[in-house]
Amino acid sequence: MAVMIPDFVHPDCKSNAERYLFYRLKEELDENYIVMHSLGLAQHGRNFSSEIDFLIVSQHGLLVLEVKGGRVRHEKGVWYFTNRYDETDSRRRSPMQQAKEAMYALRANIWTKFGKNSDQGKTVFSDCVLFTDILFQETSPEWDLKKVYDAASLQESISSLVEEMYSYGIEEHERVVGHLPVKLSNARLSELRDHLRRNFDLVPSLSTQVNQSYQNMIRLTDRQFKVLDMLENDRVVVRGGAGTGKTILAMQKARNHARRGEQVIFLCFNALLASSLKKSVQDEDLQDQILVTTLHAFCLNIIKKAGLVSGIEEDLGTHHFFQKTLPEYFPEAFCHLYDDSPFEVMIIDEGQDFKYYKPYVELVDWLVQGGLKDGRWAWFEDDKQAIFNIETGDEEFDLTQYGTGNIRLRENCRNTRPIATFTDLVSGTEPQECLNTSGPLVEKIYYRGVKHQFKKVENMVSRLLSDGIQPDEIILLTAKNTEKSVLADHDRIAGNRLIQVDREWLNPSHSIRYTSVWKFKGLESKVIIVTDIEELVSIEAKKLNYVSFSRANAYLGVCIHKACKEEFNQLAREYAMLFVSQSQM
Template identity: 30%
Template sequence: MARMIPPTIHPEVQSSAERRVFDWIRDAPGTEDWICLHSLGLSEHDSKRRGEIDFLLLTRLGIFVLEVKGGRVARENGVWKFTNRYNKTTTKSEGPFDQASSAMFGLEKRVRKHFESGDSRQQRLLYGFGVVTPDCSLGDQLGAEADRRQLYDRENIKTNNQSLKKYVEQLAAYWRERSSLGNSKGRYAPTEKDLELLSGFLRGDFDRVPSMGALADAATHKMHALEAEQYQVLDALEKYPEPRMIVQGGAGTGKTLLAAEITRREASRTDGEVLLLCFNRVLAGVLRKNVASTERGSVIVDSIHSLLNDLIKGSDVQADFEEAKVGKEPAEIFNRLMPEYALQALMVKDCKQYQTLVIDEAQDMLSRPMLDVLDAMVVGGLNKGRWWFFCDRNNQASVFGVYEDEALFRLIPVGVVSLLPTNRRNTIQIAQETEIKTLPQFPPAATVDGIPVRTAWYKKVVDQRQLLGATLRKLLNEDIAPYQISVLSCRKAEDCCASQFRDFPLASVDEDNAWKVGTPLLNQVTACSVSSFKGLENDFIILTDVDELTPDWWRGVVYVGMSRARIGLCVFINQKLEALCNERQQDWLKKRVKLGV
C-alpha cells in the first residue's frame, strides 16, 4: 500500500473519479515505497499552483504528475469536450495532457529553485506526467499529442486488466526514453532519501487543513499549511496502532486547529463515534460548525460542563448531587462534585463509549476525578484506548478549570508527549508583549513580524470608554472591517468596559454566533469576556479592564486575552500598574541581553 498524504480523501471532494483513483493508488500491491500527494481538489485553493495537481506520485521509478478526468472525454477538431455525470458538457482548448504537462514543469521549476544551493540530485530526478480517465477509453483519440503509455483509461482497466502499478512502470519507461533523447543529460531514479526530501518540501501544498475561522460556506474557507512539528502530531495516526498523544503548546501553536483535524481524520476511519471535548461552551459551538461528520464515523462535540451535566441528569444520583451542591462555590462544584457524581452515574447506567477521545483545552480538566470519568468513556480505557489531549501548561492551566500535575503524570506512562514550540497565530510583537506582561513559563516563539502593540492607561471606567471609542474610530478609519475587531474584557460581561459603551454597536459573542466571529457573516465589532473567547481569535483585539497583573488568575486571564490577536493588539491597563509594567519590560530586556538575543 502506498503512503497517502493526506491519509484520507477530503469529504468535500465530489469527483467520484478522484475518489476511485485515490483508492487504487492507496491499495495497489507492491507500492509500499510510494508516496502519493493528493490535492484537495476544492474550489477555494488560495493559489492556482495548489489546485492544479490531482495526484503527485513520488516513486523509486520517478516523480509523476497524474491528471484525473472523470465522465466522458473527447477531442473534436482540436477542441476538448468534458461531459460530467449530470450530462453537462464543457469545452476547452487545453486538454488534460497540456494541463498535466504545465503542472509538471511548474512543479519541477519550484523544486529546482528550492534545491539549487543544496542537494544537486533533486535537480536531476526523473519527472513525467500522465492522464487517468477511468470512465472512458481515449487511446484512439491521442494522435500525436501523447504516447499511449501516458494514458491509463477504461480500456487499460476493464479490457486489459492492467494494474495501476503496471501503468506507472510503463509511464516511467516512456519518460526514461524521453530523458535520454538528443543531447539531454540522463535523469536519476529517486532514492528513498530523495523521496523523503521532496515530500517534506511539497507536503504543505497538499496536506492542508481548514482554519478555525473557516465555515461550511466554501467561499470563506482558508487553508493552512502545517509545520514540521504539527505534522508529527498528525503522523501519529499512521505511526501508532492505538495513538495516545499528549500535545503540549502555548497559545497560538495550533492546538485547537490540530484537535479539529485529528477529529475529522479519526472519524473518517471508524464506524463508531469520536468525542471532541473542550472546556469553553462557546468554543464547542464553533467546533460543531467546523468539524462535520464524515461518511463513516460520527463526531460528537461537547463541553466538559455539558457532558458531566448530561451524565448526572436523569440518573439515580441526580437528587443527591443537587443536595450536595447547595451552598458550594462554583469551582468546588465543577472540580469535585460534578466528576464525582458523574462517575457514580456511569456505574449505575449503561455508559456510551467512544472510539476516540480528542480533548482540547485539557489544562482546564486535568484532574484525577475527571480522568476517571474519561477513562470509562473511551473503548479500551485511557490505558489502551485512542485519545489525544491538547494542553497549555502556561498561564492558562487551572485559571478557568482544574489542573493537577498528578493527572498529567498518570497519562504520560501510557501516552506519547509531543511539543508544539512555535506560535503560529501571533506576530512577534504580540507574542513578546504577552510574554512581558504575563510571564508565561514556556512562551512559544513567534516568527512573523507585525505592527507594534499599543498600551493605553486608564484611571476610571469612563476613561476606558473614551479610549475604546478613539481606538475603534482609528481602526475603522484605517479600513479595518468591523468583523476583524473583537473587544475583550478581563471581567464578566455585566461589569466590563463595553457594557456601557454606546459609541458603536457591539455584537455580543455567544454559543450560537461564535462561529461567525472574524467573518463578514457577523459584520460588527464583537465584544466578549476573555473566558468565553478562550480558544477563539481575531485579527485585531482590544483587551480592556486589566486591573491586576500579579495574581496568577489575573496573569492567566491577561495571557489568554492578549494571545487572541493575530495582527493588532491594544491593551487598556489600570495606571496603577504602569511602574510594574516598566519593571517587567526592563527585566525582559536584561534577560534577552544575557541570552545574547
C-alpha cells in the same frame, strides 16, 4: 561629495563596475551634482521598461551613463559581455544604443511631465558609455567615440570627465537645436529631482497589514501538519505554548479518525470553544462521527438522560455542582445507559484544565473504550493557560504511566512577532520561535477610570473600522467578569451593535462581540482588544494576560490602568535584560 540617491549600493547589485563607479562619483563630485543609481524607466521606446545605470543631474542638465565591466566582444552583430564569474551575456543592441534609447525615453518622460518648452525640457539631455575594465577605441558609424569612456579615461578625475561629458552635450544640443540649452535653477532642479525620485512614505492600511498577517498565519499553520504522523500513537500527550497549533492538530486528528468510520469524542473545557468547533464539524458533515462537547455539558446530559437530575436542580450551574455533584452522579448515570463507552477515540483539548483535579481525570477515564490505560486518546495542553483555579490540593495527574508518546510544539504560527514579543514581555514567558514575523505593533493605552477607558476603546475601534477592518473581525475581551466589565452597560460602540457572547459562538454581521478572557480561551481572532487590565505582576495576572494577548492573530490592543504603568515599565526592563543576556550567549 555628490548627493547620491539612494546613498548606498543595494546588496542586489552584482556589478563590480557599478559599485566602483558609485563610490567614485560619490567622492569626486561635489554637492552640486545629484547622482541616481539604477533609475527605472517604466516607458521605453523599444522595451516595456528599462533601467539607467547612473543618471547625473545638475544645473547643466541630465547625463545618462551606461556602465559595462569585464570583457567585451562584438561578433556578427552580437555583443557579448563576460563578467568576473566567467558568465557571458549576449545582446544585439550595443551599450551605446542602450544608453541613447534610455536617454530618449527619459527625455520623453520629462517633456510629458513639464512640457517640451519648459526649462527642464530645454536643458541638456546626453548619454555616455563607460567601459571600466577595458580599452575601447573601436570606431563605427553606429556610435560616437566622444561619448565612450574606457579604463584609460578613468585614470583621470571623475569630475573632469563629467565636465567633459556636459561640455560635449552642450555642444551637441547647440548643433542640433540651434541654440544653447537652458541652465537649470535650484527650483527647477528640485522639481526635477522630486519627479525622478520622489521621497514618500505610504503606509499600508491597517486592514491590509492585518489581512496579510492573517493569510500568512493560515499558510504557516500548514507546517504543523507534519506533526500528524507522530500522533498515530494510541496514547499521546502534546504540549505547546499558545499559538503552536494544538487545537488545529487536535481537530485534524479527530477528522482523520472520523473519516475511517470511528466514533470520536472531542472534549474541551470552554463552552465557546466547543460551540465554535462544533460548527466546524457540522460544516464538514462529520457530526455523526465526532461529538464536540465540554466535559461538564456531556456529563450533565448523561445525568439527565439517566433520570438522576431530580433532587439536584438547585445545585445546577454552581461551582459545587461542577466540582462535587457532577463527579459523584456521573458514574451511576453512565453505567445506567452504557455497558461500555460508545467512543473508540477520545481527543482532549485544554488538558491543563483537567489534570490538576483528580475527579475530572476520573470522569474522562469513563469516556473512551479501554479507558486511559488501554484506550486510544490524544491529550493537548499548555500549563501556562491553566487559569481556572480549582483549589483542591491535587498534584498534577501523571499521564506518562499509560505509556504515552510525548510531543512538544515549539513554533508559534498564530501570532505576529510584535504580538508574541509583547505577550512574552508582559507574561514573563520564554520566547518561542515565531513564524509570522510581520504585523502592526501592539497598541497599548493607559486609562484613568471607566468612562475614560470606554472612550479610549471606542476610539481604537473607530480607527480600526475607518481603516477597513470589519466589525465581526473585532473581539473585545475583558480581564474581569463580563458583568463588571467597562463594556457591561453598553449595547453599542463606535456606531455598531455590541453583543456579549457567553456559551454559544455567535457571528452576527455588523456587530462587535465581547466576552471574558476565561470564556474565550482556546479561540482566536484577527483583531483582539483586551480591556480592564488592572494587574500585571502577580502569577495569576501573568497567566491571564498570556491567555488574552495570545488570542490575537494580527492586531492586538490592550487597555491598562494607569496605576500599572510603572509595573509595565519594570516588566519591559526585565525583558530587555533577558533579551540582552540571551543574545550574548
